[in-house]
Amino acid sequence: MAACSMQAPEAWTSILSPDAKPKRGEIWRADLGDGKKRAVAIVSLDQRNLSDRASSVLAVPFGSYGAEGPTVLRMSPGETGLPGPSYLKAHFIQVLLKNKLFDRLPRTLSATQLRELVLMVRCAIDPDAPYGPSTR
Amino acid sequence: MPSREKAIRGAARAEGSRIATRTRNRMKLSTTVAAENFAFLETMVSSGRTDSVAEAVDLAIARLRRVENRARLEAATAAYFDGLSPEAEVEERRLGSLLHASAGSVDFDLEP
Numbered sequence: 001m002a003a004c005s006m007q008a009p010e011a012w013t014s015i016l017s018p019d020a021k022p023k024r025g026e027i028w029r030a031d032l033g034d035g036k037k038r039a040v041a042i043v044s045l046d047q048r049n050l051s052d053r054a055s056s057v058l059a060v061p062f063g064s065y066g067a068e069g070p071t072v073l074r075m076s077p078g079e080t081g082l083p084g085p086s087y088l089k090a091h092f093i094q095v096l097l098k099n100k101l102f103d104r105l106p107r108t109l110s111a112t113q114l115r116e117l118v119l120m121v122r123c124a125i126d127p128d129a130p131y132g133p134s135t136r
Numbered sequence: 137m138p139s140r141e142k143a144i145r146g147a148a149r150a151e152g153s154r155i156a157t158r159t160r161n162r163m164k165l166s167t168t169v170a171a172e173n174f175a176f177l178e179t180m181v182s183s184g185r186t187d188s189v190a191e192a193v194d195l196a197i198a199r200l201r202r203v204e205n206r207a208r209l210e211a212a213t214a215a216y217f218d219g220l221s222p223e224a225e226v227e228e229r230r231l232g233s234l235l236h237a238s239a240g241s242v243d244f245d246l247e248p
Contacts, residue, residue, distance in 0.1 A: 032234040033241075053248050061231055065224035069216030070209055089228075094235045095242050123209060128202055131209040 022049050022057050022101055025109040027080055029102045030059065037102055038062070039082055041109055043093065043117060059096040060117060062086040070123040070131055073116060081107035090120035165193070 022028055022042045029037035042049060044058035066087035068074045073088040080086055082105070109117065122129040169177075180192040220228060 032231075032238045034230075034234055038234075051248075056242055056247060061235070063224070063227050063231060065221060065227045067216060067219060067221075067224065070212045072216065089231065092231050092235055095239055097241060100238070100241075123213070127206050127209060129209060131205055131212065 022098065022104070023108075024049060025111075025114050027062075027082075027105040027107055027109070028059070029105065030061075030096055031100045031102065032061070032096075039080070039086065039105065040094075040096065040101075041088060041117065043114070043121070055099070056095050056097050057101075058093060060088055060090050060093050060121070063089050071120045073113070073120060075113075079107065079113075081105045088117065088120075090117055091124040093121050093124070162190075 024042055024044065024046050026042050028040055028042060030040045032038050039062040040059035041062070042057050042059055048054045049057050062075075062080070062082065064084065064086060066072050066074070066089065068087075071089065071091040073090070075082075075086050075088055077084060077086075119129065123131055174189075177189045177192040177196070180186045180195065181189055186192040186195055217228075
């Protein structure tokens with residue numbers, strides 16, 4: 001499979017507001033330093049995301065390859081707006097400068113997906129995070 | 137009504153509500169256990185770790201569930217990384233390196 005979920009169609013750029021601020025649950029394309037625009041989901045609270053005093057957000061990147069696991073959620077193109085299936089990798093939760101965020105994709109994570117993502121982040125850092133059939 | 141009396145009645149209502157909730161959340165369990173396990177439960181009570189044998193049973197089960205949950209999470213995490221395809225492994229390494237480098241541009245001293 002090609003690394004399609006990293007690169008979003010250029011057409012999406014046209015729907016963006018130049019002064020848009022990231023909000024929790026939104027999917028953005030970001031510059032992680034390799035010259036590609038990579039999709040990330042914003043997970044920090046909006047009080048931080050929208051604050052002019054905070055120059056960074058917490059983000060979880062999407063990958064094109066992987067498998068579902070305690071810290072990885074497979075998402076379909078219909079859920080993300082990305083061109084192919086993608087893998088939201090909570091074990092890569094990261095501080096990201098807001099000025100590294102390029103543009104927002106049309107889809108946002110649902111409240112249920114955000115709760116699941118938070119639980120996955122917890123699974124990455126807390127050995128006692130609830131994990132099992134009843135928690136996912 | 138004097139405010140003190142009102143506060144006491146309010147507290148009583150709250151306590152009653154707490155007891156009702158606790159009662160609703162508890163199930164009756166009538167069974168037998170091995171003598172040494174019963175002795176262990178009684179020791180938990182006598183040593184003050186729990187207030188009752190019922191609480192001791194809850195605590196023991198909670199500990200067992202935590203151990204089982206931890207084992208499940210550890211096994212699944214190991215299975216995820218052990219089972220990565222070559223492409224996924226390359227991407228994991230790439231993402232790790234990129235994010236590590238990207239974090240270098242954040243001045244944590246300047247962040248509120």
